[in-house]
Amino acid sequence: MWKESVDYLIYDLLKLEGHLGEAINFFIYDTFKIWFLLITIIFAVSYLRTHFNTEYVRAHLQGKSQLYGNVLAALFGIITPFCSCSAIPLFLGFIQARIPIGVTFSFLISSPMNNEIAIALLFGLFGWKVTAIYIGFGLLVAIVGGYIIGRLNMEKYVLMDVKPMQGELEEVKITLSMKERAKEAYTYTREIFKDIYIYVIIGVGIGAVIHGYIPADFIAKYAGAENPFAVLVAVIMGIPMYSNAAGVMPLVEVLTGKGMLLGTALSFMMAVTALSLPEAMILKKILHIRLIATFFGIVGLGIIAIGYLFNFIL
Amino acid sequence: MKIEVLGTGCSKCVALEAVVKQAISKSGKFVQLEKVDDIMKIMEYQVVSTPGLVIDGTVVSTGKLLTVDEVLALMNK
Numbered sequence: 543m544w545k546e547s548v549d550y551l552i553y554d555l556l557k558l559e560g561h562l563g564e565a566i567n568f569f570i571y572d573t574f575k576i577w578f579l580l581i582t583i584i585f586a587v588s589y590l591r592t593h594f595n596t597e598y599v600r601a602h603l604q605g606k607s608q609l610y611g612n613v614l615a616a617l618f619g620i621i622t623p624f625c626s627c628s629a630i631p632l633f634l635g636f637i638q639a640r641i642p643i644g645v646t647f648s649f650l651i652s653s654p655m656n657n658e659i660a661i662a663l664l665f666g667l668f669g670w671k672v673t674a675i676y677i678g679f680g681l682l683v684a685i686v687g688g689y690i691i692g693r694l695n696m697e698k699y700v701l702m703d704v705k706p707m708q709g710e711l712e713e714v715k716i717t718l719s720m721k722e723r724a725k726e727a728y729t730y731t732r733e734i735f736k737d738i739y740i741y742v743i744i745g746v747g748i749g750a751v752i753h754g755y756i757p758a759d760f761i762a763k764y765a766g767a768e769n770p771f772a773v774l775v776a777v778i779m780g781i782p783m784y785s786n787a788a789g790v791m792p793l794v795e796v797l798t799g800k801g802m803l804l805g806t807a808l809s810f811m812m813a814v815t816a817l818s819l820p821e822a823m824i825l826k827k828i829l830h831i832r833l834i835a836t837f838f839g840i841v842g843l844g845i846i847a848i849g850y851l852f853n854f855i856l
Numbered sequence: 857m858k859i860e861v862l863g864t865g866c867s868k869c870v871a872l873e874a875v876v877k878q879a880i881s882k883s884g885k886f887v888q889l890e891k892v893d894d895i896m897k898i899m900e901y902q903v904v905s906t907p908g909l910v911i912d913g914t915v916v917s918t919g920k921l922l923t924v925d926e927v928l929a930l931m932n933k
Contacts, residue, residue, distance in 0.1 A: 595918055596905040628905045628919065630864060631895060635904030704899075729923070 545571060565754030572746045572792060576666055577739060580788075583662035584734055587621075589727035592718060594621050596632060599649070604639045608692060609685075611645035616684035619652025620677070629824050637704045644692015651841055652684035655816040659738060663791040664811070668798075675852075676808060683816070683844040690840055691833075699830035738788035745789030749796035762801030772806045773849035777842060780813025790814050805852030812845045857931070858888045862898045862908035868921045869907040876909070879927035887931075 552558050552567040599618045603611055629650070636646040656677060664673040718726070752761075765772050783790055791811065798807045822834050861876055863869020873891055880887045892898060892910075901910060905919030909930070916930045 597902060597918055600904055623905075623919065628866070631898055631906050632904045634895060635899055635902075638899055702895075726920070733921075 544575065561754040565750040568753045569746055569750035572749065573743060576663065576742050576746065576792060577735075579666035580659065580662050580738070580742070581731060581735060583665065584658050585727050585731045587658040587661070588623075588730040589723055591621055591623055592723040592726050594618070596622055596628070596635075600635060600639050600641070603636070603641050603645060603649075606641075606645070608642060608644065609689060611642065612648040612685045612688045612692070615645045615648035615688065616652040616681045619649050619684060620656040620681075622649075622653055624653035624657065629821055630828055633700075633825065633828060634702060634704050637700065638706060640706045642692050643697055643700065644688045644690075646688075647691045647837060648684045648688025650837075651687050651816055652681060654818060654821070655680045655684065655812060657787070657815060659734065660787050660791070660811065660815050663788065667791060667795040672804070672808075676811065679808070679848050680812060680816070683812070683841060683848070687837075687840045687844055691836060694836065696833050696836065699833035700828065701830055702828045741789035742792065745792040749793045752793075752796050752800065756800070758800040760800075761797055765797055765802035765806060767803060767853070772803065773809045773846055773853065776806050776810035776849065777813040777817075777846055780810045781817045782819055783814045787811075787814055803853045805849040805854070808852055809845050809849030812848070813842070816841055816845065857885060858890070858912055859931070860890045860892050860910040862892045862901060862903055862910060863906045864893055864895055864898070866906060871921050872907040872909065875922060875924055876927055879924045879931065882924065883928055883931055885931070 548567055548571045552563055552570070558566060599615075599622055603615055603618070606614055633646060633650070636649075637643070661673060661677070664676055762768065765776070769775075780790075794802070794807050794811060798804060817838060822838065825834055859876060859880070861869065861873045863872065873889075876889060880889060898906065898908065901908060901915055903915060903918050907919070907921065908915060909917040909922065909927070911930060916933075922930075
């Protein structure tokens, strides 16, 4: 219905045609569609999230066995909010609770990768199948990556001495009514939307130009099957773009429509969310550069492997 | 009454401290406000997502930037 309304506005009322009409049509259609999706999904996710906080996650990860802990941590990463500014208290707090660093890394990989903005955009732009693939393989990278880091005995590279606490953790109990939860979700959604709506406009704007003007074979040549290094380049390009997931995803949608392979697109999106330079800089205060490099290396390799795998089988 | 804002200097933590200051002046109560930025002390409160808000030794909120009204409501509990 929204599609028809925009078509009517652009082609019948304003009588725009050709490349320009198509680009403007695409811009209006996509911007409002994405805004609407972001608001609904972020609200739903943040409402759910009021039931879980990081303290709750920590209490539930305590004392779990290695592999089971990795799986659980990666799953918790989907529903817990993550802000790279809390990376330090989170990391040290987990050590304090005697949670192995491999399990902590599973959480640190999964949580930003499965953030609500990325999921909302993926679902809206690519449908549930691609979203499921993204989450599924994201979890796999988090579980396997965390497990490997755990096996490398890298505890000595944590630069801060944390005394492990004795006994079981007491949960920090904060109870809220349904109305308070809804209000909190509303405030959170508004805050996020205020931060990212402009990136959606920019991303869709650039996408609209590509959509209307740049021929498909141009994209296919550089980002499609003809370029064997496309996945590698996509991952490297994704690393500095963390805060711009909202602008990057609409762009990726256009590029895949024009012949960029889905595996390359997946790798790119995972690199954008999971490999964040600001987070690495913050962690550097408490972790040896070797541990951070291992973390980036393992996640990067995992993401690249997923990209090539999908380009190969799809 | 004693209020502590737990945070290691992230933007949300600074913002929460400002909100708490407003809430205190609005409430008209006599409150001792302390900003806790020592990570070890924060961990003693079992808080792993900052900013945290502690009133009279009890953790009442973690990982959230509250509004002035929300802080006032927590102070009156």
